[in-house]
Amino acid sequence: MKILFVGLARAIWLFDLSRFNSQGISYQAALVEIGKRYKFAKIPNSIIDFDERKGLPFKAGTFVNSKGRSLLISFTIYIDGFVAETMSSTDDATEFLVEVTNWLSKEFGFELPPNVRKAWASQIDYESDAPLTDLNPKLAKIISFLDSRVKPPDGKPRKFDVGGLHFWTEDISKPGAPAAVKFERKIDAPFSDNHYFSQTPLQTQDHKDLLVELERLLMP
Numbered sequence: 712m713k714i715l716f717v718g719l720a721r722a723i724w725l726f727d728l729s730r731f732n733s734q735g736i737s738y739q740a741a742l743v744e745i746g747k748r749y750k751f752a753k754i755p756n757s758i759i760d761f762d763e764r765k766g767l768p769f770k771a772g773t774f775v776n777s778k779g780r781s782l783l784i785s786f787t788i789y790i791d792g793f794v795a796e797t798m799s800s801t802d803d804a805t806e807f808l809v810e811v812t813n814w815l816s817k818e819f820g821f822e823l824p825p826n827v828r829k830a831w832a833s834q835i836d837y838e839s840d841a842p843l844t845d846l847n848p849k850l851a852k853i854i855s856f857l858d859s860r861v862k863p864p865d866g867k868p869r870k871f872d873v874g875g876l877h878f879w880t881e882d883i884s885k886p887g888a889p890a891a892v893k894f895e896r897k898i899d900a901p902f903s904d905n906h907y908f909s910q911t912p913l914q915t916q917d918h919k920d921l922l923v924e925l926e927r928l929l930m931p
Contacts, residue, residue, distance in 0.1 A: 712839055712926040715906070717797075719834035720915050722804035724812075725792040730824040741819050742767070745811070749774055749784060763790060774807045786811065792827075800915040801831045832890050833918040834910045836897065841929035842905070843873040843894065872902055894925060 732738070738758045746754035749772035761767050766789040774784040774797070784807055785796040793812070795804040815821045844850050850873055857871040875895035882888045889912035900906040911918045 712837060712922055714919065714922075715836040715838055717799060717833070717835055717915060718908075719796060719832065720799060720801045720804050721794060721796045721832040722801050722808055723792065723794050723830040723832070724808055725828040725830070726824050726826075728788070728790050728792070731821050733822065734820060736820055741815060741821070744818070745769060745786070745815075746772075748814070749786070749811075751786075761790075766790070766794075774803070774810075776803050776806055801833060802915065804831075805829075830889070831912060831914045832910070833913055833915050834908070835915075835918055835922065837907050837909065837922055839905050839907050839926065839929070841926065842902075843876055843896075843929070845929045845931075846873075846876070870902070872896065 742755055742758065745751070746769065749769070751769040751772035753768070753770040755761070755767040755769070758767070766787040769786040772784045772786065774782050776782055776799075780799075782797050782799050782803055784804075786807070787794045793808055795807045795811075797803045797807070812821075812823045816823065844854065854871045854873070858869070861869065861871070863869055873896075875893060877894075878892040880888050883891060890910060892912070893908070893910040895908050896902070897904070897906040897908050909918070909922060911921060913921065
């Protein structure tokens, strides 16, 4: 198994934004300074741009982490907390949230409330040494059935394979439920490339550990 790239590493901090600003401080100066500090290519023009679904997004900024690496960062302020996204790791996204909240507290007087609830989302593209079919050889019978019975409208024969393996909680459609866990063949990639996409509600390193465990299960 080979990690190709991290497509998304998201850190989510959930709390009541009203408690973050219990003194009723104007957000306008903070929005401008966040944009300058992290060199965001796009920032909200004003607090009146707030959208309950989209929040206040800061896009394509630069965050220098504790290892001195300049990373692409996105940051969104929601009514119920903050979300940071990188393409490196959830550790970096979390480090950004720690830095920006400490800085906002020091410079503007905002105060992070206690008992912040934390969650993560991670997306990784990887190359697998074994197809998902190897989870159960009996799946080959389903594939054989589809290969023989499906008649594509263009008349070109097709080869089927297991497209994905998903896990989720029974409340998946409800707010606060963990994101679905997915292991899928990369759409439009030839089967011979063994290119897969995976998504988990895990920190990046835990996600990588899970991929190693899946690979162990698939290997003979």
